Amino acid sequence: MAAKTVSGSPSKTLIIICLVLNICCSILIVLVNKWIYTHYGFPNITLTCIHFIVTTIGLLICYQMDLFQPKRLPVISMLPLALTFCGFVVFTNLSLETNTVGTYQLIKTMTTPCIMFIQTYFYRKSFTNKVKFTVVPIAVGVFLNSFYDVKFNLIGIMFATIGVIVTSLYQVWVGEKQSEFQVNSMQLLLYQAPLSACLLLFVIPVFERLPNPQTFLTAWPLEVILMVLFSGVVAFSVNLSIFWIIGNTSPVTYNMVGHLKFCLTLLGGYVLFHDSLQFLQVLGIFTTLAGIIAYTHLKMEESRKPMLPSAENGRAEKKNII
Template sequence: MASLTDRVRGNGRIAAGLLLNLLASICIVFLNKWIYVRYGFPNMSLTLVHFVVTWLGLYVCQKLDIFAPKSLPPSKLLLLALSFCGFVVFTNLSLQNNTIGTYQLAKAMTTPVIIVIQTLCYKKTFSIKIQLTLIPITLGVILNSYYDVKFNFLGMVFAALGVLVTSLYQVWVGAKQHELQVNSMQLLYYQAPMSSAMLLVAVPFFEPVFGEGGIFGPWSVSALLMVLLSGVIAFMVNLSIYWIIGNTSPVTYLQRYVEFELL
């Protein structure tokens, strides 16, 4: 009876995590699109804000004793931090250059790519049922791209890069949590500032920093509030991604995402 109760509680926590991630993901997609269209806030700068707010959120959680930091070697997190930058930057560029529908549908291709990576690199096997689900996903993305009246070649390039980097990132998140024996907060607590530092160095080469259109430009109060809200929601998305993958698998996380695409 005790084991059954534990399983029910565990499944309930996973369901709650999936629901939180679903709601936060929906919110941040529409909010970021609004920020790009309404205010023209630069992409990489917005990503940098997301990373900084994520780290600050985790710092507050650590001070409240919600989790205990664990010392980790930076060399073990370097690729993960770099892929985190690419994951968010390319998906945001895809959102900026595609319609929301195309952006969401393209992300569904992350599931097949993750399965390919785990099969080839980690020798994992998947059931025939899971493999068969890849057929309608792939066909749907191809058909949407072909018949999209607002087809954008640059947008599709960003979408493809986003899918590839996102797939690598999500596989590595699960692998690193098990390799380093850390939970989602402990891993993200060290990885987020590393990713922030990387973007802080890169932003001046691609976007203005001061003046019109720069991260420290003359933005309206409403724009700054929307950017800050986006950062808070990004914190929820990032933390829930780590937690879900750490407690299930990258494929489980992506199955939730595909269900969202089909709604």
């Protein structure tokens, strides 16, 4: 189904296509969800649960179309992945609720160094100093963009910090589980999506049903239902591309794509909706882009290096490319 190189790894063209698809779908889902939240106040975690239900249905349709073959996996081993996803959703929402957007974005940039730390000390992955230093201009760029909106409070920092740790674990485990069980993105997501949806059903009453019981008694108009279903279809593309990108590149690369989406969203808001941009924000965007470009350049240089002679080292190099 996918273009491959001689060694069996995805071609660079396919990787670029999937990165572009992820960026486009991620920006689209932000716009769709913003419309749903702004105009109708649809509950956030409930929408995420629906996303995973639609993703599960989409994967079953793909199976019926012979696009992939399911592989039996131990459910107990998949629970940590599903739990960290739920934690990521909950603590991200709590961080947004208790912090300003600027503070939220600033602390969120710590996800990349946190992933590097986890992979280095728990999974024996290595990063060159040059790659590590690309995180600096990205963090500085986000800080410059958020300068006027950064305000700290103890509870907000606590939620944001837990969110960063849980998100980092989730993204690392997406890649590790694919490697551990020798499965592709569809095979892994077929287990994680329904598990996460079931776990979120226990979270929804606490975070959404109890605080706002009237929300669940609302008779939603047809246009909202259609937009929610459309959002679910886009979420299916986003979820699948996330798993594919992390499984075939790395969690750090996916995070770099996330920073790029952040910059493109700001620039798109300025171009399409005439949102105001201060000088520091523009400087921050270009500083962040400089870090992303530097990271991309370094990883492309690494990918040009000859493969190591031993099979074990060859596999290690292949796994760490991009």
